[in-house]
Amino acid sequence: MSLSTSKPPAPRLATPKTAAIAARNAADVQLRGSWSLTFARLRRDPASIGSIAVILLIVAFAIGAPLVAAWTGHGPTEQFRDTGLSPSGIPVGPSAEFLLGADQLGRDVLVRLAYGAQVSLLVGVVASIAASMIGVVVGVVAGFFGGPVDTVLSRITDLVMSVPFLLCAIALVAVLGPSLPLSIAVIVFFSWTGLARVIRGQVMALRHREFVEAARSLGASRTSIMFRDILPNLVVPIIVYTTLMIPSAIVFEATLSFLGLGIVPPTPSWGNMLADAANGSLYLIAWWMVVVPGGALLALTLAFNLLGDGLRDALDPAASKGGKGA
Structure with missing residues (x-):
């Protein structure tokens, strides 16, 4: 009886294709795990939870503006x-009929605050998302291609950053007239540059990594490599920077409206509500006209800033806390 002398099959060598597939699968598993850890860290941060609650309350207040108007009449x-x-023409203060007082024309400050919240949230979210998309595309293309492409896009970025914000806004309004779309366009024009610089630097650090070389060896196109392989690794700075751009966009809109360059009255905006309070120093006798919209503007911008900081800490605890992440 003879013993079998067959040898076990030799291990199969990994090909560039299987290596790339395995790397992508591992990245997907790591991404799902990292999101679970991110939400867990975020839930343990009281400032982030409080900021989310404030944002949700203001969003609900803005969405329910028609209900507020119907309730107050x-x-x-x-x-x-x-x-x-009053008989002397002074706005009445908070009362049973006007819960947050009235303005210089006898309009309900509470109702105008709710409709103004719609404008602030719309401008903040839409302008920030649009600016982020432009910044991501410019940063990815500049960082990936380098050379003359990077030089041209970087000089365009520097040129936009050197243009005075208010001077450009005043010039555009003088030619086109104030409007909501123009306000959004001006804010987008001045907001994408910071994210473009951040993304450019990240892409330059990633474009020669192993997973990018594996994708190249498979014959992947440059567009596929940029937006399928490199872009998912930039989720953290994109989310954090976009969140932090929202309060800046809200303040920009309020500034434009305060100066008469944004939302056209009588459409309510927190900026033109503050301008009404400043007109003739009316805030000295009608404090609610500046405290109510100013407090709402402060609460919303502070909440988004705290949320952005919380997301940064939750998404990248090692970088934000010296490696002591949860």
Whole structure:
């Protein structure tokens, strides 16, 4: 009886294709695990939870603006000169009829605040997302191709950053007239440059990594490598930077409206509500006209800033806390 002398099959060598597939599968598993850890860290941060609660309350307040108007019986541009103004023409303060007082024309500050929240959130979110998309595309293309492409895009970025914000806004408004789309366009024009620089630097550090070389060996196109292989590794700075751009966009819109360059009255905006309070130093006798929109603007921008900081710490705890992440 003879013993079998057959040898075990030799291990199969990994090909560039299987290596690339394995790397992508491992990245997918790591990404799902990292998101679970991110949410767990975020839940343990009281400042982030508080900021999310404030943002959700203001969003619900803005969405429910028509309900607020129906409940009070006051429209956002409706004037109540008999009940909203005193016999001497001074706005009435907070009362049962006007919970947050009235303005210089007898309009309900509460209702105008709700409709103004719609404008601030719309401008902040839309402008930030649009600016992020432009910044990501410019940064990825500049960092991936390098050379003359990087030089041209970097000089364009420097040129945009050197243009005075208010001077450009005043010039555009003088030619085109103030409007909501123009306000969004101006904010987008001045907001994408910072993210483009951050993404460019990240892409330059990633473009020669092993997974990129594996994708090249498989014959992947440059577009596929940029937006399928490199872009997923930039999720952290994109999310954090976009979140932090929202409060800046909200403040920009309020500034433009305060100066008469943004939302056209009588459409309510937190910026033109503050401008009404500053007109003739009315805030000295009607404090609610500046405290109410100013407090709402402060609360919303502070909440988004705290949320951005919390997301940064949760997404990259090693970098934000000296390697002591959870």
